[in-house]
Amino acid sequence: MLIFQSVMAKFSDLRVGVLALQGDFERHQYQLVSLGADVTLVRLPEDLRRLDGLIIPGGESTTMDNLIDRFHLRQPLYEFGRVKPVWGTCAGMIMLAKAITDNQAAVQPLGLMDIDIVRTGYGRQVFSFEETIKARLNDQETELKATFIRAPIITRMGENVKPLGYYNDTPVLVAERNLLASSFHTELDDDTTLLKFFLTKFF
Amino acid sequence: MFDFNDKQHKVKVGLAEMLKGGVIMDVTSAEQAKIAEEAGAAAVMALERVPSDIRAEGGVARMADPDVIEAIKRAVTIPVMAKCRIGHFAEAQVLESLEIDFIDESEVLTPADNKYHINKWPFKVPFVCGCRNLGEALRRISEGAAMIRTKGEAGTGDVSEAVKHLREIGLAMKQLTVMSQEELYGAAKEHRVPIELVRMVAKTGKLPVPNFAAGGIATPADASLCMQLGAEAVFVGSGIFKSDNPEKRAKAIVAATTHYKDAVIVADASRGLGQAMKGIQVTDIPDEEILHTR
Numbered sequence: 045m046l047i048f049q050s051v052m053a054k055f056s057d058l059r060v061g062v063l064a065l066q067g068d069f070e071r072h073q074y075q076l077v078s079l080g081a082d083v084t085l086v087r088l089p090e091d092l093r094r095l096d097g098l099i100i101p102g103g104e105s106t107t108m109d110n111l112i113d114r115f116h117l118r119q120p121l122y123e124f125g126r127v128k129p130v131w132g133t134c135a136g137m138i139m140l141a142k143a144i145t146d147n148q149a150a151v152q153p154l155g156l157m158d159i160d161i162v163r164t165g166y167g168r169q170v171f172s173f174e175e176t177i178k179a180r181l182n183d184q185e186t187e188l189k190a191t192f193i194r195a196p197i198i199t200r201m202g203e204n205v206k207p208l209g210y211y212n213d214t215p216v217l218v219a220e221r222n223l224l225a226s227s228f229h230t231e232l233d234d235d236t237t238l239l240k241f242f243l244t245k246f247f
Numbered sequence: 248m249f250d251f252n253d254k255q256h257k258v259k260v261g262l263a264e265m266l267k268g269g270v271i272m273d274v275t276s277a278e279q280a281k282i283a284e285e286a287g288a289a290a291v292m293a294l295e296r297v298p299s300d301i302r303a304e305g306g307v308a309r310m311a312d313p314d315v316i317e318a319i320k321r322a323v324t325i326p327v328m329a330k331c332r333i334g335h336f337a338e339a340q341v342l343e344s345l346e347i348d349f350i351d352e353s354e355v356l357t358p359a360d361n362k363y364h365i366n367k368w369p370f371k372v373p374f375v376c377g378c379r380n381l382g383e384a385l386r387r388i389s390e391g392a393a394m395i396r397t398k399g400e401a402g403t404g405d406v407s408e409a410v411k412h413l414r415e416i417g418l419a420m421k422q423l424t425v426m427s428q429e430e431l432y433g434a435a436k437e438h439r440v441p442i443e444l445v446r447m448v449a450k451t452g453k454l455p456v457p458n459f460a461a462g463g464i465a466t467p468a469d470a471s472l473c474m475q476l477g478a479e480a481v482f483v484g485s486g487i488f489k490s491d492n493p494e495k496r497a498k499a500i501v502a503a504t505t506h507y508k509d510a511v512i513v514a515d516a517s518r519g520l521g522q523a524m525k526g527i528q529v530t531d532i533p534d535e536e537i538l539h540t541r
Contacts, residue, residue: 064268064505065268065505066267066268066269066287066289066505067265067267067268067269068264068265068267069267069268070267070479071264087505087506087509102264102265103265103266103267103268103269103289104265104266104269104289104290104325104326106284106287106324106325107269107287107288107289107325107501110285110286110287110501111287111501111502111505114287114498114502134265135265148324149284149323149324149325163324164324167346168326168346168348169259169262169326169346169347169348169349169372169373170343170346170348170371170372172258172261172262173254173258174254174257174258191257191258191261193258193261193262193265194262194265194326194348229261232257232260232261232264
């Protein structure tokens with residue numbers, strides 16, 4: 045119980061936003077609340093004010109791209125991500141990327157992280173999967189239960205991008221400055237290992 | 248028996264989670280699918296005829312031609328769903344072989360089996376099923392559905408049945424959360440579902456899979472209403488492409504679904520959309536033409 049309270053106290057000062065235009069933002073909100081963080085669902089530019097960091101969740105990147113422009117979030121999100129911690133999961137990773145190869149739907153990513161990606165790199169839903177992957181967090185080998193849902197694949201990494209986890213020799217968890225990106229989900233389970241890593245190391 | 252920790256099932260429910268807060272639109276061609284994608288649809292439902300046409304034309308309604316489905320698949324990058332008849336597991340197998348992202352075992356098509364639904368556990372592709380009340384929802388979940396939607400009354404443009412179904416499910420779930428163990432056994436019997444599922448709902452107050460609204464949604468305010476009544480996303484069938492200005496209406500319903508609590512944005516989205524689908528009042532439909540009782 046004491047440990048639990050100290051964890052809650054540790055994260056209770058953090059004001060974390062979750063982009064809530066579309067996708068599994070409630071799963072992230074649930075995990076953040078379970079750690080005691082102060083959560084804001086971000087749907088308009090003014091919601092970004094006063095936040096210490098942001099999670100861009102999974103969902104449909106074409107839908108997010110569309111709503112980012114319609115509700116004037118592109119520039120505010122870009123400026124936020126230049127200086128503050130942002131973690132993109134799945135569609136969120138697509139939005140952080142510099143370029144999308146094979147970009148049939150003409151999604152315009154934010155271009156914050158020096159990676160290129162291909163969307164639905166593993167194939168359609170019947171090829172979605174869950175796998176335990178090994179990641180290097182805090183200089184320790186850590187196992188993560190990773191769910192890949194129509195997941196993107198990283199096709200290029202800039203020299204300042206640090207791979208932290210691999211699946212089948214492909215980087216699936218990467219970091220650059222204040223940015224973290226994962227092509228998989230951990231928020232679908234109750235395991236908050238990766239979220240704690242983000243809140244501890246990037247804030 | 249059901250196992251919610253089964254990896255395959257978790258991956259199926261995972262896609263349903265990713266569709267939350269979005270709009271899934273019925274489309275009958277590649278052109279319509281592109282319009283839906285550009286408007287911000289989170290997924291499309293590939294069909295030969297939208298529900299209002301099925302209603303008007305009558306006859307047996309079946310799974311769409313694979314050529315129609317594949318043309319739609321090629322046109323967009325968002326997930327593509329397709330409908331099979333209730334109990335028609337062979338149609339479901341065909342849709343799975345086409346690598347459809349989600350199958351709707353739908354009352355909008357003519358049921359193939361009047362007694363049994365499909366056993367959905369062995370499939371790699373996730374299923375969504377319609378329901379009118381908590382018992383139906385939990386029976387479909389026990390058969391392996393990865394997403395539940397209200398039945399509403401498809402092809403009418405009348406949202407009243409969807410509202411009724413959302414309210415019934417919401418109320419029944421609330422009731423479970425305050426029941427004693429003895430009462431939960433009674434509820435399981437009354438709803439004709441396994442006690443384990445009843446206990447899960449009693450503990451969380453929510454279904455163990457995402458719960459979407461469908462059937463009769465035609466305006467941005469309809470979408471906002473369903474979301475405020477507890478739906479986690481909305482399906483729009485005939486409501487878009489049977490209206491005057493499908494592009495504008497599709498965009499408006501997407502905006503209203505994301506900002507469903509913000510009446511100012513819903514009001515803006517509702518401006519100048521032209522005529523909504525004409526529709527038909529559910530109370531004017533003869534009993535034998537009602538779809539939600541299937």
